Amino acid sequence: MTENSSNTATAVLERPDEQNREIRRLTIRGLLLQGGFNYERFQNLGFWWMMRPTLDRLYPDPVDRAAAYQRHMVYFNTNPWVVGPIAGVTASMEEQRAKGATDLNDEAINSVKVGLMAPLAGIGDSLIFGTIRPILAAVCAGLAIDGNIAGPIIFFLALLAIQVLMRVGGTATGYRTGMQFFEKLSPAQIDQIKRGATIVGLAVTGALVATMLKVTTPWTYTSGEQTIALQDQLDLVLPALLPLIATLIVYSLIRRRVSPVWVLLGTLVVGLVLGYFGILG
Amino acid sequence: MTENSSNTATAVLERPDEQNREIRRLTIRGLLLQGGFNYERFQNLGFWWMMRPTLDRLYPDPVDRAAAYQRHMVYFNTNPWVVGPIAGVTASMEEQRAKGATDLNDEAINSVKVGLMAPLAGIGDSLIFGTIRPILAAVCAGLAIDGNIAGPIIFFLALLAIQVLMRVGGTATGYRTGMQFFEKLSPAQIDQIKRGATIVGLAVTGALVATMLKVTTPWTYTSGEQTIALQDQLDLVLPALLPLIATLIVYSLIRRRVSPVWVLLGTLVVGLVLGYFGILG
Amino acid sequence: MTENSSNTATAVLERPDEQNREIRRLTIRGLLLQGGFNYERFQNLGFWWMMRPTLDRLYPDPVDRAAAYQRHMVYFNTNPWVVGPIAGVTASMEEQRAKGATDLNDEAINSVKVGLMAPLAGIGDSLIFGTIRPILAAVCAGLAIDGNIAGPIIFFLALLAIQVLMRVGGTATGYRTGMQFFEKLSPAQIDQIKRGATIVGLAVTGALVATMLKVTTPWTYTSGEQTIALQDQLDLVLPALLPLIATLIVYSLIRRRVSPVWVLLGTLVVGLVLGYFGILG
Amino acid sequence: MTLWQAFLIALVVALAYLARRILGDPQLERPIILGPAVGLIAGDLETGLIVGGTLELIFIGAATFGGTAPPNVAIGAAVGTALAISAGQGAETALVAAVPAAVLGTFCELFAKTVCSFLVHRADAAAAQARGRTILGIIWIGNAIHFLAYFVPTFLVLQFGANALEGVLNALSDDVQNALNTSAALLPAVGFGILLSVLYNKALFPVFFAGFAVAAFTDFTVIGVAIIATALVVTILRNRTPQTPSSPQSSALI
Amino acid sequence: MTLWQAFLIALVVALAYLARRILGDPQLERPIILGPAVGLIAGDLETGLIVGGTLELIFIGAATFGGTAPPNVAIGAAVGTALAISAGQGAETALVAAVPAAVLGTFCELFAKTVCSFLVHRADAAAAQARGRTILGIIWIGNAIHFLAYFVPTFLVLQFGANALEGVLNALSDDVQNALNTSAALLPAVGFGILLSVLYNKALFPVFFAGFAVAAFTDFTVIGVAIIATALVVTILRNRTPQTPSSPQSSALI
Amino acid sequence: MTLWQAFLIALVVALAYLARRILGDPQLERPIILGPAVGLIAGDLETGLIVGGTLELIFIGAATFGGTAPPNVAIGAAVGTALAISAGQGAETALVAAVPAAVLGTFCELFAKTVCSFLVHRADAAAAQARGRTILGIIWIGNAIHFLAYFVPTFLVLQFGANALEGVLNALSDDVQNALNTSAALLPAVGFGILLSVLYNKALFPVFFAGFAVAAFTDFTVIGVAIIATALVVTILRNRTPQTPSSPQSSALI
Ligand SMILES: OC[C@H]1O[C@H](O)[C@@H](O)[C@@H](O)[C@@H]1O
Ligand SMILES: OC[C@H]1O[C@H](O)[C@@H](O)[C@@H](O)[C@@H]1O
Ligand SMILES: OC[C@H]1O[C@H](O)[C@@H](O)[C@@H](O)[C@@H]1O
16 A cells, blocks of 8 residues: 555655654554564565565666665564564665665665664574463463353453564664664673563463362372371472473473474374373373 | 750760760660751751750850751651660761860761761661561461460560660661661662561562551452352462452552552552442451 | 502503592592591591502602602591582692692692682582582481381482482593682682572472471360461461461571580470470370 | 540640650651550550551551651641540541541641740850850740640540531541542542651652552562662672772762 | 354354454453453353353463464353353353354364465466466465354354253253363463464573473462563573674573 | 390491491491381381481581581481380380480590501501501401491390380370470481581571572472572572682682
8 A cells, every 4th residue: 555655766865754654654564564474584575575665766767776686585584573673774774875875785785674673583482482472472372271251352352462562663763773773682681681581481380280270190009007198208309300301301301302293293193192002100 | 854965165075974974864865866857947946956965065165166056957867766876976976076086077977977877767767667667566466366466565665675676776877877887787788678577578568568468359259050159260370369469459549659649549449349339358 | 459550650641541540549539538537637647548659659758758748748627529520620730730830839728629629619518518419308307207118228229319410520621620620610609509409498498398398286275155276367367377477486596506416405394394284296 | 535545645646746856756746656656545555556557557657757747647647546445436538527636736836846946046056156055045935935835725625526526527428438448448448548658769759569569460569669678778888899089970870 | 042143153153263363363362362252242251251261271272373273262261251151151161162162163263274275376376467466366265264164163163062962961961061171271371282282492491490380389370480481591591691693502501 | 135236237337337437438327228228127217217317317417627526427226226126116205215226426536536546656667667568457446346336235225225214115195106206306406407407608508598488488398498509509609700819708609
């Protein structure tokens, strides 16, 4: 729908309302980032789609435009929820160059784009997939298992709200601060945010194992005239010991690069066997 | 009663027993620090009262004495329990000057006095009003509400003991170490003590909200054939959620500079209304 | 049994299998480290025993050998489980010298030996006696008091496993890395390991006091028509307050250098008296 | 409530506040102290204790920093306790009286402190002539003003407020009773909110949630949280790298 | 399971996955969403919720980092839920179907993504001629391929797998039932193990045990641990010494 | 208690201690090991376990640092267990015998270690002549002395102490029984107090209170506290700024 906004050659957006429209367009187009996902260049087509109107506007000449298109055919990959700042910075730098910033040549713009994509993927993945979503999943799964429809609803709405905030805020921040954004977020800070998210994620995973995983053993043994349940003895030493062991086994298999798919099938079979013989259950 | 000890002009206190008497006098006079409290210069009159015997002794001449009195008419304010070190340092510096320390002119003495008053107010207020008293209050209020007279008694005695220790120890330390006291307590250290007290205070306030505030909702809703109490559902997600919300609302109002008096009245009314309609209670 | 391996004069061990045999011999001989313990030079005889085959091999001449023996008659003391690295480093340095490292004179070797013994004693004592053994003891004593034979068995086997690991791993590491071992383990790192062990030990001791010490009072008092048990009131303020006080009293006596033997007898008597009169119990 | 009792209570309130000025601020004006004291005078220590403890929590954060005047806990506590006892009601209804009385008291306190600002100029004049005795007199005039600013309103409210309140309370329906209970339950949030703003420090604020979570999810009490927080803070401070004066930025660490 | 229901469910699965590509990855393919959705279609919302919640935990750590393909949660969840409902069984038996279906789905997903790798070369050619419309077409061809790679297998399994599964389930002994229950109880360990490896960081790994211990020994819930961990992390980060660019090694501190 | 049993028990005690000297200090002399061992010999394993476990806690902190001689746990444990079994009494009364026996044993141990100090001079002479065999002989003479220093007193106390103790115990009133129980309950404080002084470190001492509070207010066990403390310590150490040799003062941080 914004295709035909590229009417003027190298038209620089000066007016705030134009800039706001640009930000909104980048944000909305970002939804399709993974639309062209492929195993060779990942999100390159999606990112091209985001930049297309800007490129069309700045490069009316077909030759220039083809060059611009090709520049954005290269490998691109980041966490889709945090693509905003990258697109914002890239678009803003293109504007700067159109205004005459000669040191912003193609390589400069590209290196900023590539320089942002990996750290933001790291932050996004660890924060969203490693921390926020597991916490929400654990709480909402608990509700759902109790038959409470609030489970999926809260899960969906909370994630949606977070995504909207990240996309809208991220694009605007990236666009407005331009390259300074890059400097503001030093590697050390990126690292710290990731570490912080990892700490919370690890602690929460520990809590998940202790509360959500119900692996017990029905074994008993007889000592003198008493019958003692092994599980009771284990609970005295360390509650949730079996869940912890099971998780650590899975974890170490996956760390040793056993495919999750095989681990999943293996666990299914092991569970069936141990359950059949009454060792666990 | 110690008024007439100022018999000799610029009589320097060399003997330990004289110094001890001086420390004791400063400590006792400190009790009146807020006696002349006013909204223009705060505790200036009280501090003058503390220094008066020293000034009278060191400035027998009426003109000098008037100048000394006037010097202490300026703004002064600190936490009353920690006035000791300031008075001790000030008195000791006056002695030093009388002994011939010429670099200790009026401004030097005054700047030390003023330099100590604000940081010590900060430490005292956060430690006493923000940490120690709330902890004691919470525990003792619990006892009192159970009808146990030990509540007020422990509250009174514990605070008294702390006050006596701070006043006596503070004055003596200030007097004996003189200006070195100032150097020993670097701004970074003062800051750390305040931060430490704040951490404990914040953690305790969190615990207070979770344990002492009993805001619940009687609402129920029907899901299928079961009647579910909203409060039970809330407790699954986060026990004491309503007390937390209530506290954060009050807190944010006060942070926005709404007068505590109005917040208090408002909470009274809101509580009456929500209770009347059975939303809370 | 390895006595007659010292057949060749200053025979340097070059072949890996010879080196492995040397490491094994040092490890096994280390079991006797405290065999000659005495209050004048502590483990000097035991350490001599560990080094004897190496010395015999390197110093076939009786005069040289006597000098070597005498060098190892000096004070030596460390935690017996961590003697491995010291013996390994010392033996390895003797080999180096035999290979021609002229800067490794007697004093150099001795100073490394002495330099390692105290820090390793500190690490070993705090880790084993202050942290690992108390944790195992607390858990296993709990089992034993319940009449479970697993208590002593787990205690014995777990400590044995830890000891074997430390002795075997320690000697090999010391022998192979030689002096570099010394550099790898900086004083700051040694300090940190000790501090870490101390932190765990202190936290565990706190938990032990709170869970394993059952000191209570049977006192009651009457307030109005109710009879109130003092213990219940204490539990409201701080559960396990009496165990905490008892421990801190013992602790402060021992810190004041009262002999543990007297403290033990004193506690026995105090317990008898307080129990007899129904003050505790 | 006899005239005599009202007089005594007003006296206790005024003296408790005076102790703040001339006896080193021993916190006698706190509800947990005044509640039982008023209870003793009014002949019902138990209610005094309960009301005092309840009000103490409500005003737990109320403190005068830099001379600010928070809700006047002394007058509030005394009036609340006294009227609750004379009306034969519990802690909840005491609040209906205590809160407005505390607000009223704040105005009286502000009035007194403002008046004293004028007196300080007379002290200046006396100082210029080294007339210590005059300055001392000014101090005590200030104390007297404060005494009256506490005594008079307390006495008047107790004398004339009791009957009015009793009438109101007798007419209460069950719903209103429930409203009172809810208000009583909610009011300590004011105390905690004030305390929180007193402690405000952006960088440390999350500690509040940590303390909350520990107490909300476990059996940890307030004392327990205080112990563990103090233990951790002292450990961290004691193991801090000693500050070299040349690196002031490190002081931000905790 | 009617043809119509199978069609609808397969459509929902394929659209949920498509949302990941063209609607900003709203996580609609998660079992907790698909389970109830399938339940609605198959006429048993309750079972859909329970199966969805159970599967969500099993796949809690399953996420696509850098385009990796973990067990396919969408197809697994839909097939498991649908077959459990049509067989009139509970969440445990749903897993017998869900796990193999998820594995099958992974292969379909890998197939689709690989095919798209070839398409990207045609996009290169189009870009060299600035033919944006062509590139856009290629994007949508990729989306269509993915749609089919989800729709077709789901539909087929639902159509032909239901009867087979029902037969198997009816023949189950008590021991086998117990085996199913145990497997269902054990399977979330896979989710947590994957999550753990996702979060792997040697220096921070002990925090996992701390979180475990807190939840294992006290009444702390997952939310409680999240609150306290977040509070501590934010406090530490906010009170960190500001990093001077010349001392990068300090960034290792937490 | 037959002569034979007393002999066996004394032998076990002496060998357990000898293992400390010649078998690498495997901690066989700890009450938790000796208690059951003595119980087996005396024919009551159960009592041996209980007494051993109880005494283990009392002596939990007793360790020989730098050769110091704490209360002699080996002799104390053996005598306490044996006499409790032969008198048919429980763990509480075992302590009445164990504590004095441990004190007595300390003197025997000190005696043996002191004697060995003289032997070392003969080793010096042998070393000067490179007479290794002689040094080895001296080592084993020391071991023999220590063996006897443990064997003899244990045997004598068991032979002659049993009857005496039995007589005393039979005459006990209820009050005295209560006194014994109280003493037994109080004695582990000695172990914990010693352990605490062993771990003494001013800067880290508050951690003791943190561990105490966690276990006192929640269901955390000793293992739980050990797990969480270890997890936090390892995390902190691993995330420590690497030490540059030029800034040794930073090592104070934890
Ligand atoms: O803030 C310092 C100090 O200021 C005023 O003097 C009063 O409000 C005191 O209560 C307070 O301690
Ligand atoms: O890792 C970054 C990014 O890589 C791919 O694009 C996908 O797997 C995304 O889910 C992920 O966020
Ligand atoms: O302190 C080091 C070391 O000293 C002596 O050798 C003995 O007490 C050992 O138990 C101890 O480990």
